[in-house]
Amino acid sequence: MLGLQELLLNFLFLIVFLLFIPIISELNCKLMTYRKKKWIYIISASLAIISCMSFPIPVMDGYFFDLRLVALTIAGLYGGIPSILILGGVIIICRFIIGGLGATATIIVITLLTILLSTMYKSFNQSTRTKKVILGTALSLTAAILALLNSIFIFSMPFSATLFFLYIILTIISTALLIYFSEVFNESLFINKRLAKAEKLEVVSHLASSVSHEVRNPLTVVKGFLQLMMQNDLPDSQRKGYLKIAIDEVNRANEIISDYLTFAKPAPENVKTLNIKEEIQHTLNLILPLANMKGVKVETELEEVYTKGDDQLFQQCLLNITKNCIEAMPATGTLKINAEITNEQIMLIISDNGKGMTKEQLARLGEPYFTTKGSEGTGLGMMVAIKIIASMNGKLSVKSEVNKGTNFYIRLPYLK
Secondary structure: OOOHHHHHHHHHHHHHHHHHHHHHHHHHOOOOOHHHHHHHHHHHHHHHHHHHHHOOEEEEOOEEEOOHHHHHHHHHHHHOHHHHHHHHHHHHHHHHHHOOOHHHHHHHHHHHHHHHHHHHHHHHHOOOHHHHHHHHHHHHHHHHHHHHHHHHHHOOOOOOHHHHHHHHHHHHHHHHHHHHHHHHHHHHHHHHHHHHHHHHHHHHHHHHHHHHHHHHHHHHHHHHHHHHHOOOOOOHHHHHHHHHHHHHHHHHHHHHHHHHHHHHOOOOOOEEEEEHHHHHHHHHHHHHHHHHHHOEEEEEEEOOOEEEEEHHHHHHHHHHHHHHHHHOOOOOEEEEEEEEEEOOEEEEEEEEOOOOOOHHHHHOOOOOOOOOOHHHOOOHHHHHHHHHHHHOOOEEEEEEEOOOEEEEEEEEEOOO
16 A cells, blocks of 8 residues: 555654653663753654654655654653754754755644644643543644645645545554553653652661660660669669669660661772681671570581671671571570582571571561561661672572571672
8 A cells, every 4th residue: 555664664663762762761771860861852753753754655756744743743742842843943954955845845834833832732741641642642633634735735735545544544543652652651650669769768667667666665774774873872783783784775775776877878888808707707706605695506617718898797797697596596506607619609608496487487587677586676687687798799598497497598709
């Protein structure tokens, strides 16, 4: 059929340059400014216009038709007056470069369409999806009819019912579909942004609630014992006991705040080469008093392996995990720590034979407000450990069975 192949090719150009490229740009350039994204859209729309004009339907000498007006309509409605003027100028310049009688007709149609788009783009952007499709299609159809009538009655182009029908139908279909799918994508993107923001706010809310609750508890204890210490007839031994409890509670509050700050810190500050064996030994020196008090035996099997990271943060990560393991063994047990090279990665395994976790508990491990320790825990320790490992380009995975124990598998980059 005369002109069908060219118009379908034009339709393909519109899909690529007015739909696919803006979507790809939006998804892959999230940090790009609105101004840069707008220029990408204008350039993409210009390429759509040039591509359509490169594959037109020849009607008579110096006169041809394509879907350039659809590109101008859609890009003008979404881009506003700057897009309308730039793209209108692109059409006129390209048409005069090509030459022929149709160049003069193009000026008339583009001028009228520019006026229409300039007065309607604000209403368009404030409308619902359905109204946008109707309004955009109506403007595009008006421009197409103006172009046909202008060509027939002013410039004496021979009338062709087939061309008239094809041109009108494809103008309607292409405009309606492109606006519809653009709106579907924009609405989906907006919803995803809202969901992501809501999730972040929820995490912050739970985290703030957890931290404030846990910090308030030791402060309340400290306040109570300080008030007791104000009694004049209090024996020195009892006063010292109250003072020790108050100091312990202050240290507990400081530990909670430190965990919170570590989680909130965007990236490690003092990255250097770490000897995993030395870091584990240093951690064990800190944790052994707690292990001895709980009757827990510590076994290690370590190789001299190296990775990159912040030593203080990594020690805190190890401390949080090993402390959880020891506290999971209420009577006696064994804490095992192995470090080896597996598949060009450091595999660090920390395991206990404590009470373990259910699948539901395991799935929630690392949430700021979830803990298996009851009133004694906040969930911050594991959350911080996971973040520290991730900052070292590593991965932390956990396997656990109830009454059999828990294994922590830490994979880190191996530095040769």
